[in-house]
Amino acid sequence: MESALGPPAEMAEIAEELTPMMSQYFELTDRYDDALVLFQVGDFYEAFCDAARAVSRTCEVTLTKREDNTGRYAMAGIPIDNAESYIERLLDAGYRVAVADQVQDPEETTGVVDRAVTRVVTPGTLTEDELLGGADNNFVAALASGYGLAVLDVSTGDFYATNPTSPAAVADEIGRFGPAEAIVGPEVSADAFDADCMVSPYDETAFERDAAAERVREYFGDPDTYGLTDAEVRACGALLSYAEYTRGGGAAATGEIPEDPSEADERERLGYLNHLTHYDPREYVVLDPTALESLELFERRSVRGVEGATLAGVLDETANALGRRRLTEWLRRPLLDREHIERRHDAVAELKHDVVTREALHDALRDVYDLERLISRVSRGRANARDLRSLKDTLDVVPELKSTLADAESDLLVDVREGLDVLEDVRDLVGSAIREEPPIEVTEGGVIREGYDAALDELRATERDGKQWIDDLEARERERTGIDSLKVGRNQVHGYYIEVTNPNLDSVPEDYQRRQTLKNSERFYTPALKEREDEILSAAERADALEYELFREVRASVGEETERVQGVADRVARLDVLVSFADVAARYDYCRPEFSKTGVDVEAGRHPVVERTQESFVPNDVHFDREEYLAVVTGPNMSGKSTYMRQVACICIMAQAGSFVPAASADLRVFDRVFTRVGASDDIAGGQSTFMVEMTELADILSEATPESLVLLDEVGRGTSTTDGLAIAQAATEYVHDEVQAVTLFATHHHELTAVADDLPGAFNLHFAATETSDEVRFDHSVSRGAATASYGVEVAQAAGVPESVLERSRELLAASESVDEGEVPAVGPDVEGSAPASDGEHATLDEFASVSAGSEAVARRLREVNVADTTPMEALALLDEFKRELDD
Template sequence: MDAALGPPERMADRADELTPMMSQYFELCSAYEDSLVLFQVGDFYEAFCDAAERVSRLCEITLTKREDSTGEYPMAGIPIDNAESYIETLLDAGYRVAVADQVQDPDEATGVVDRAVTRIVTPGTLTEDELLRTDDNNFVACLARSGDRYGLALLDVSTGDFYVTSTTDESAVADELGRFSPSEAVVGPDAPTDPFDDDCMVTPHDRSAFEGDSPERLVESYFGDPGTVLGTAAEVRACGALLDYAEYTRGAEGDDTDGERDRLDYLNHVTRYDPREYMLLDRVALESLELFERRAVHGRAGATLVEVLDETACALGSRELKDWLRRPLTEREAIEARHDAVGELAGDVRTRERLHDRLRDVYDVERLISRVSRARANARDLRSLKDTLDVVPEIEAALADADCATLREIRADLDALDEIRDLIGRAIRAEPPIEVTEGGVIAPGYDERLDDLRETERSGKQWIDSLEAQERDRTGIDSLKVGHNSVHGYYIEVTNANLDSVPDDYTRRQTLKNSERFYTPELKAREDEIIQAEQRADDLEYDLFREVRDTVAAESERIQTLADTLARLDVLASFATVAAEYDYARPAFVDDPNRTEIEGGRHPVVERTQESFVPNDTHLDAENCFAVLTGPNMSGKSTYMRQVALIQLLAQAGSFVPAADARLSLVDRVFTRVGASDDIAGGKSTFMVEMTELAEILASATDSSLILLDEVGRGTSTTDGLAIARAVTEYVHDEIGARTLFATHHHELTDAADALDGVFNLHFAADQDGQDVVFDHEIRQGPAAASYGVEVAREAGIPDAVVDRSRELLDADTADRSEHGKNVTNGHRPDARTNGETAATADDATAGRSGDDGAADADPDLAETIREQNLATTTPMEALALLQDLQERVEDE
């Protein structure tokens, strides 16, 4: 997006020469130079000059021009009634949009109509239903710094969800951003922008919002004493600046625009959290485990975890489900409380279905109360709230016999807001119009004054309805008609052929081609009476509607509490439905450290998308915590590793799990290094991305973590890759002690089971029938006998000539190894680590890199460098640096 979207300098220099309207437009452009200004002119939002050309091109609308005494200006306009669709296009193109509305009645204006920016539409502060594409949260983030601490605040303006945390670790900031995936961020002075990914728009904001006592005062005005509500100065800065930005984007929104910022009164609490309260799933893990997005394969995307789990009935529950999966718990008592509720509902199909039917009638009241509080809700929104409140007593009744504490607590928290439900029922018509200023909103009987005005209007119209028959009788003109239009009001129409019969008390109002229109003194008096009553009634209705809406807004905290309660119940019912219908088991949490005991585990997504699925067991504990997993491609290694992680994640989210039985200890974090990808734009190769992710795992994992490693070291030479894989195995085993599943094609790595206590081998077997490979997808103890790479290549459709030649080369290589006394490990000794050397000896490493040309032997310094290394004490990162140096020196040879 352009750094500035304000008026061109030539326009600023000519401000005194512009017409008042164009001067007003360019003044707004200068005030909001970081946004594209849409300027209301009648029924359209217009953009002028350079902005018009952009709008025309992006929105594919005609570029026109405006001419006045000062010149000619390119112009492009979008209809106000359909503005959101065009604004969405501008947002997708990277623009922020400042909407400048007419804030003065044109009939009352003596010159140019006053206009003001009433809202700034940005990716992270959307509240319009048309622009919010999903039921998921839409967060705007704020990152601030105070000393050595980073404060991170996240706000969903559309729902009021507000979170804040702080840390001294910049990588932890990136982890939390990966968890919440904000669509926009504001960044304070001295705070880094590196943690934000390319999908997040980083927006500049007033520096003063982060400094002095401004953040503290704003936090206090919303939530009370910052020292009580928040924990650190960095959190106060982030929270206060984010509130300031949210108010700024709301502009002077509302019905009574007075140029002042609009407070977000529905923000009544902020949740301060410690990331350690939840299982940490960084961006890499979220993507690898495909929780919310499936990476497309051959252009087709499959199902995600949330899709196969989402049996929620309403938007509130769907959003809460994503949050529970994004932030699994690490507190055993809270997890088991969820399991109690899921178990009870899973076993009571009648109650579960009754709840689901009632929850289907629940509207998205979080976003609804947000609109109510910002004075943007219409009468239909209020009726939607009443419809939701109407089902609360039925939900409460469905839980009357609940046994577990969690369901009893939910039942106690259900608040039908009887007074609000009664108020809306009495005040708002059952099927009101969308527009709230033109009448038809307030129900009869609610206000006596309004009823009197409507009766006056109604009786006047009844008199007019009878006037046509009276006048036909009085004049003898059978074709006489009484009508009405918005320009000339009520009239009596007589055709030209009957004009001679028009009475003297008729006064001509309008001449048409074939007729004349008249009015009488009595008709004019009735018309004035009707119009006055109608206008006064419409104005009174609007005032009454706003009173009702304000009364509802005053209960926003209770309504948000109800929304949270309904959302929790919906997720628990969804978990119970999935458990009952797909044979999920309740997991048990044990006190033993590093225990993962799964009987008959299944991948929750794959089993729903394949015709058949082979369950497999998993046994990890403190003595056997590192499994080296071998077997052919397509045999099921990656699926198996992911299913273990997903079962752990589901268990800690509060769900039952796809297994016959599961006994687990708590995990603080899931790390994944799965799959190959590069970052071309960032200048990182596939191997560098792999090593960067691996470095994060080795730096951050604890003995309570779960680590999934898939083909570490594949992106470089075989010798380098094996060395890295072995070094990583040793480091995770010796220094971290985390439960680890390591899938590899480096069969030499299976020797680690003999050298390291706690490392053991698993494999997926395959049977060869002639030239065909048959996978049974069943995991077995021990290392795999072969990789079957050539056979898998054949099944993938590789030409026969290539497959046959591959077999010839493979057979020749095998014979050569046998002749020279080499085993399948290419000379890597399983006990090498005990001699203070790496799994690949210096000579073997040199031979593996140089082939038969003796290039390495030509450099005695290179060989000496290798011999001098004490790899028993070398860290993984030092090993990587050494390998890179050695590789560069060999290439120079």
Template sequence: MSDPDPDTIVGEFFALKRETDADFLVMQVGDFYEFFGEDAETVADLLDLKVSQKSAHGSDYPMAGVPVDKLTPHLKALVERGYRVAVADQRETADGHERAITRVVTPGTLLETSDADAQYLVAVVRTDAGYGLAFADVTTGRFLVTAVGDGDADDAADRVFAELYRFDPVEILPGPSVRNDDAFLDRVRERTDATVSVHRAEAFAPGRATHLTTEQFGPEALDSLGLDGGRDDTPEVQAAGALLSYVEETGTGVASSMTRLRRYRGDDHVELDATTQRNLELTETMSGSTGGTSTQGGREGSLFATIDHTVTSPGKRLLAEWLKRPRQDRSTLRTRADGVAAFADAALAREGVRESLGDAYDLERLASKAASGSADARDLLRVRETLALVPTVADAIESDPTLSASPLADIAARPDREAAADLRERLDALVDDPPATITEGGLFRRGHDDDLDDLIDRHEAVEEWLDTLADREKRETGITHLRVDRNKTDGYYIQVGNSETDAVPDRYDRLKSLKNSERYTTDALDEREREILRLEERRGDLEYELFETLREAVAARADLLQSVGRALAELDALASLSVHAVENDWVRPELCESGGIDVEAGRHPVVERTTEFVPNDAHLGGDRRFLVVTGPNMSGKSTYMRQVALVVLLAQIGSFVPAAAAEIEPVDGIYTRVGALDELAQGRSTFMVEMQELSNILHSATEDSLVILDEVGRGTATYDGISIAWAATEYLHNEVRAKTLFATHYHELTTLADQLDRVQNVHVAVDGEPPSSDGAASGSADEGDGDVTFLRTVEDGPTDRSYGIHVAGLAGVPDPVVERSRDVLEKLRAEEAIETKGGGADATKQVVFDVGSGQLQTRDDGDDAPATGASDEDPAGDRLDEETRAVLDELSGVDLTGTSPVELMNRVQAWKERLDE
């Protein structure tokens, strides 16, 4: 084909570019895909491509391209950076060729990924009934919907973001009302790494969305899930329809792999908000995380990385999904635990199953590639090899008495083995080592197609004639330096060394002279060349047709491949949990109907892998539903509370747990408030983040939830903080009644155990009491310079000291600061004056802490009188105004023994406000 007109090429590129809203357009031009103009310059910079110039319309345009067979890795690199790329393919016509955009590759529609993680595309719709979300992983065909409609608008939005955090989508399609909510979109961009893409508003219309969803999954799918499509109160159907429309319009071609619609939410799953998922470090650590923004830590050190021993990509995805979505259903959890227990008791059989699973490929993703038409012969070969493992794995389970008597046998028997065998047999038509391309033949064994066998016979006959031609010519001509070969320029030729060219017969026609030889052809050779080229072309065309038919047959059985893939993934995930349980001495928890949480010698599943861990018991239930946890910094309070939450979470994915024994009453949600980092860029301070997280817990937790609070109220003034912590404790105890662990340095809260029925105190024990400044042990002193050992052991009762200054010393704070801290603390507790020094040696003042005002007050050196100017005759002092005197009168009349702590705190706050005025 002659070179196309450059004016036509460039003009066609920019015309196609105007048709799409994609970030870049790449257009096929012969054997290359080309970018032009600004696209070429930007892409070349991103992918390190060479930029050349193409002249058109009297101007020069930047051009950068890649060979046709090298496009996929470059597309992948662009899309993984968050760009959307339109692809214009070229096809031959009677008049030459034409080009059209055939697909738009986006982060959520990229099939070619080597990452084992799910690649979710999500649509978010908001109506008067609440939010609807639809999630699709085009690489596996998975399709999920849910609705979020409970609570007020802010609460519903928080739950939406909890789901987005859970699924970690790569691309988000906001519906019309969401699209116009700048605050929501800003939060999406700040808190996720997803690309936000705009899809046509009409795709979200209820009628159209219902039609597409029904057409894809069948009318019974909506009915069975209770989704009465078309009404305004089914936002999840609108999201599903819009998502299906987007996948169709991007040209991904994976619709046939989306065979099952699932509504995943409901009462069965444990509520885990984004904060809890982050704080418990389920799949990523908090390192690098900035208060909930999209900057997250790495996977190493997370719970998932710790317990992951899977040998397949689908098993890895499933295990991560279980961690993010624990269950409440005891039947499901017991079935999983039975599988883990069976694998634990049959180590040899387990390792045999895992060895077989290690040879399995990702059937879910292979099904999607087949459905999209992008699967090659090697992909179908992987399907065949994985289907061949189905009877192998099933037989390994059935042949072991322990495994065959467990739910593992049911999982292995779940796929249709007969259908799998039939499809595998059909795929036996492929050769064991097919070529990388599917257009040049060599894909099929003999016996698959009679016409193909005839072509192969004729092709092999010509090949044999060509292979023996050199020997025949040597015998006939007597030429010894003669060979027959082929290249793209000369085709087939006979090459003779220069020393023997005189012996060349007249029937040889010279093609080319080389330095040391001559190349020739003959009429017979030309005829055979034409024949073999015709046969190769016909064989390539026929094999391509046969391959397309075979690939379509595989795509039509996407449901079978997904069923087999899910079964193998489940076996892999259960085996992984079993491996970790056996290697780390974990035990099977008992799931009880009531009784709360009872853990004996529990451990933190991640920390125990890196340190010599001190186990601790945890008892929550009955009249012990709220534990106030006190103890020094660095003593292990946070670790203790997190380990309780993780033991419960592991039990509710069906796993064994790190403990000597455990009885768990399944919870409906796990909520945590652990520290807080400033989000000043989003206008949220540390204290604001803390209060919003606390608010979410108080609104969302129920009597069946587990709440973990690691400090509340520390981000504000002491009295404010104590008041908030006190009130939150009462509310959780009296109204929410959730099982709660509350770590605090406000020792005042420990008195609540005497006032509230279900509140108990526990503390992290310390060995050794730091002596007071005079060397004698003091029960009231918090600090000293003695030796202290943090035992990491949790015991009943409150602690009476915080050891904060001792910890400061351990942290390397300079000795003068530590010693001065001890001196100041001792004088504060003794209500003695503290001498403060300014910039000069003689610039000293003395201050005392006035308990009534909660402030430091100054007094002159050597003056024993209070700084207020009061005298013995008039304690209030002549300089006090009338309002201050009134406050002091009220204070002196307070009955401390008859006033509740909360009422007292409220009065103190009111007095403070009056005095401030």
């Protein structure tokens, strides 16, 4: 994060000489010294000194100067009407932004207008739709010593607490939520957080046990009733404190001005935070960041600029934002409890077969707005009239949903139906009070329905009657004066007037009093017009004030029902995901998975993402049991090994999330965790090579996996020499088989590993075959028992467009290597016979050198120590010469 931008040091010396406004600004920068303060001055947010330079540079706005009796200050401003777009740039640059609004009406203030910070905008505490940019959760996390972790979405009220048991488990849970921001307590490392997450130390007193417990009690009740550990209590309390800090107080985002300016300095309690989800990580399948990335559950992998699909994307037929967030939650946290999994499957099965009900529900769910974010704005006093109408429109859908579910039989659908509170009182209140298409601003009238309040109706009637009297005035005055061009109008400065052109001034009556002189006309008013104007303005001002007060009362009343609305939102979100799962299952021929076996038995399984992106997809079976649980998978490049492995993982994750799966049938076991070591990557910033990253991931798997885990290993050991790589791969295979005993798919090009199946009783071979003709190699993409006979790497290189000269030389070297394997003495150059080393720039392989020196144990031992991958042709020739001299001796 960028450094704080408070007042420059020299300001301390002249603090007493500062103007009242600048004193006010620098007081706020002192109070919010971790943020860049944007200070309202009229229609702009201004920044001064170093903060101004940062705003100018980041937002690309002009840097100007402000001058007063103490000197000249750099100044830069952004328009309030378009502030969110500039704030977004500042956030992207790594700043927190403290927004200081005017909390007094300038027209009613004789001195400097009071200002106060009304919100601190940070990456993890966004609530503004313009900044959130979508339906996905936006989390902020707090991590306390002792592995206490709390996570909050300020925009929806989703609040989670857990206590992982190790640094690795903490990192897994953080990866599950992917927070945009985090605060950490004393003596807590930020290493567990992703580089994109803004991590900052926070007030140590907020992490103290007693203060934190009191804050948790204020929001959720006694921490002991949730079974929170001390570490969790400290994390929750600090996170609540931080959320309050970022919300500020006083003026709302809608531009409302509080009656009492001191409100802006009070701690704002977040009344919509009323439910804490306390969970044990062991209640859900663990999907660490590596698994989430390699299986492409949520993040798309770009290949040559073309983005692929994700598992979440192909399963997402949800109709609203509530469902989209809940779908993501279910995929991030698949279930371990078989009974709960099957309850979801029962509901999906019922909806899949009842097409009429499913389509009716989907159509109704399209009309649902984001209830969670709506009610959070209502509860915080930040909702406008349109938000209330959107909330009512959504609640109007609830009776239709209940009616459509009237005949539902599965437990989960019955639970959803019974839990759908129609909130008739809230719907009636908003419907009777708020106009159907109200303006955005709530302080300028036009919000409250006619007939809701008699006093307001009377004031509006007075205003309307007065305006009608004025509308009729023009015709009356024309008739009375005989001036046909006479006009009645109004402007903001002079109010209502009667305008007469200069040629007709002689006809102006005596009771006309001059108000304004123009070039070609004069403007007048009459005592009667002035009286009516005063009546209209008085009635309009009183009506606007009363209407605003009535709106606040309605909003507060709705806010009192926050918990009921959140309950409806929860049921609607669940229903939307179940309907989405059923729709996908029906449309793409998914089957209901069973959980009757201890292994995995899938018939004609497909990869849910790949099958959507290819014209044809070859299904494959999967079979593991207690006796055979480790498959060594071999086959040509591009034959489908990686797809097959990921397919198995996706099917298992989908099933435990509650979805049907892409297969003819699936009999599965419940996995506690999915591990992946798939693909090549490095960590340049962390100083780790591709091979080091690979080994780190392998170490995590070997130490954390259990017999109830699913393990995917792809090409382990390829980042080092062939000898080292094969040794590591074989040792890892034996360890997984003997010690871990997890269901494992191990894809490899080390064909020597296929012999492992003969020695390890729980291992077996699978391979992907290819059909070779004189013209091409065709990959069948079908899996069979047994080991592959070739990798066809040269053919894949040809398909990729590698130059023909390289391909031809590759074939020569491959043929030479194969002849060595068959016990023949190779020709080491294209024009040389016998065993003499290559010359004149021709290259030879180290395998050929090995055959020449096969008669010497010492030479053979030294040759085995050679790192083939790091040996240049010239070094190889030097080694050959050295070995030859040793043999001749």
